[in-house]
Amino acid sequence: MSKIVKLVQTLRNNWKKSVFGAVALTYGVNYGINKYNTEQLMIAYCQEAVKFGHEPAGPRLRHVLVILNPTANRRKAKKNFEKFCAPLLHLAGISVDIIQTEFEGQARSLAEKVEDSVDGVIVAGGDGTLSETITGMLRKAELGGGRRIPVGVLPLGRTNTVANSLFGNSESNEVKMMAEAAMAVVKELTKPLDVMKIEVLETEDDKPGKPVFSLGSIEWGAYRDAHARRDKYWYWDGLRSYVSYIFTGLKGEDSGICWQCKADLAYSMPCAGCSKCYNALQERVPKESKTTRWWQAFIRRPQQIDARDLNIMKVDYTKVVNDSCGDIHEEEISCVDLSLNTANVQPNCRKEGVPHIEICMGPPTVGYFEFVSEGWKREKRKEPTVVKKIQAQELKLVPKMGEKKPEGGERWISIDSEDYEVKPIHVKLLPRKVDVFCRPENL
Known part of the structure; x- marks a missing residue:
């Protein structure tokens, strides 16, 4: 009993050291447990991959091309790929060629040159790298070149919308998702996903360029701007995403924040199939x-x-007769937040009803505390507040921009988390256009 009393007195007299020691001990125990669980998880996946490697190879080995963005996820992508994804591909007996991107847009040009002999193109990066790769492959397909090559999506970026939809659930962690994505390539199960084709409309100042293709979303508005500015608050470390909404909510239109998404929208409704389409x-x-x-x-x-x-x-x-197929509907938009989404942002990339683009509009205005609260909710991956939804097969969006430009120069939208200047665009849904490797339960 005296020893216990003495121990309590020592801890009380040295409470700062005691608290520090307790925190350090807790962190060390948790780190050790997580590391052990990760090793056991990878052992299980490696044992499963080896079984595929022992199967007869057929007339030739499977050959995949990996487009790796080493700067993704704050330069952690390469390390994570080599540790959690590459071993599973090699153990399964797959021939792997790895090309690392060195500058923005290189993934697009690499995808345009993919040879038909490749059995799969694996994107090792985030949403931006995936969008570039898909854009390159579909631009090549539109010119009549190449065959339909399946795509693997490894969640190695900071934003992994499609990968989270395909491989994430309430029990998933980062390592499990990376391993599941690699095993999807090994198992050769594919799922056709919808794609949005985005073209800039010809104006007096701009001529239409090459189309951009998106598997996920187009985002415009104040919430997009706040999320895009999070790295400016790097000194807040893990809280930077939340702090961004606090400071962005205090800024006006002159600083480049789009508090009003004003545009003319013209769209056609989805059609299940008729003589016109x-x-x-x-x-x-x-x-x-x-x-x-x-x-x-x-x-x-x-x-x-x-x-x-x-x-x-x-x-x-x-x-099949559908007289309303192709009919154009028009309306004016004025809201804080606007997004165009494919079904690929839904869990398991599942869509309900006819393939469509979902146009989601936020409230017309928003107060400061509402803005911060809504932003934090989105950072926790909860459903955003939507006032109105429209389903469309094809649409034209013409922004109404004021003559006065913000201090930053231009206003921006995001296409699969990549920044593009706000311009009039034409968006068309291409249903089931890209085959993506997935888990059996996602078929």
Whole structure:
């Protein structure tokens, strides 16, 4: 008993050292537990990958190209790829070529030059790297070049919207998601995802350039601006995203914050298929390639046609009548926040009803405390507040910008977390356009 009393007196007299020691001990124990759990998790995934490596390879080894952005996630992407993703691909007997990007836009140019002999293109980065890669591949496809190559999405960036949808759930951590994404490539299960094709409309000042393709979202407004400015508050470390809303809420339009998204919107409603859009439906179905020569087995694998695409082929849409297909609806928009979303931002990338773009509008105005509270809610990945939703197949958005420019020069939107100048755009949904590796439960 005397020893216990003496220990209590010592802790009381040296309470600062005691608190520091307790915190250090707790951190050390948690670090050790997390490291042990991570090692056990990777051992299980490696054992599963080895089973695929022991299977007969067939006429040739699978060959994938990895486009790695080493600067993603504050330069942690390369280390995480080599530690949690690459071992699983190698153990499964896959031939892996890795190209590291060195500048912005390089992933796009690399994707445009991908050879048809590749069995998959793996994006090792965040939403920006994924958008660049998809844009490069689909620009090449629009010119009539290449075949439909499946895409792997490794969640190695700061924002991983599509990867979170495909591989994340309430029980997932970063390591598990990275391993699941790599194993999806190993298992060769793919899911067709919708894509938005975005083109700048021709104006007096701008001529239309090459299209940009998005798997996720287009965002415009004050919440986008606050989220994009978070790195300016780097000295707040892990709290920078939350602090950004506190300071952004005090700024006006002159500082570049878009408190009013004003635009003219023209859109057409989604159509399940009719005589008017018959040709577009046929373009959605990938052509099945048959191996008719012995040497073709060494070039590519036969492409499988999804069961839902087979249903499209069975329906004679030339006899389906929909008089409202292609009708244009117009309205004026004025709101704090505007986003255009594909179904890929939903859990498991699942969509309800006819493929569509979901146009989400926030409230017309917002107070300071409401803005901060809503921003913090979004940082916790909770559903944003939406006042109005519209489903569209195709749309034209013409912003109404004032003559006075902000101090920063231009106003910006985000396409898959990448910044673009606000301009009139034409957006069209391309249903089931890209095949992405996924888990069996996401099919």
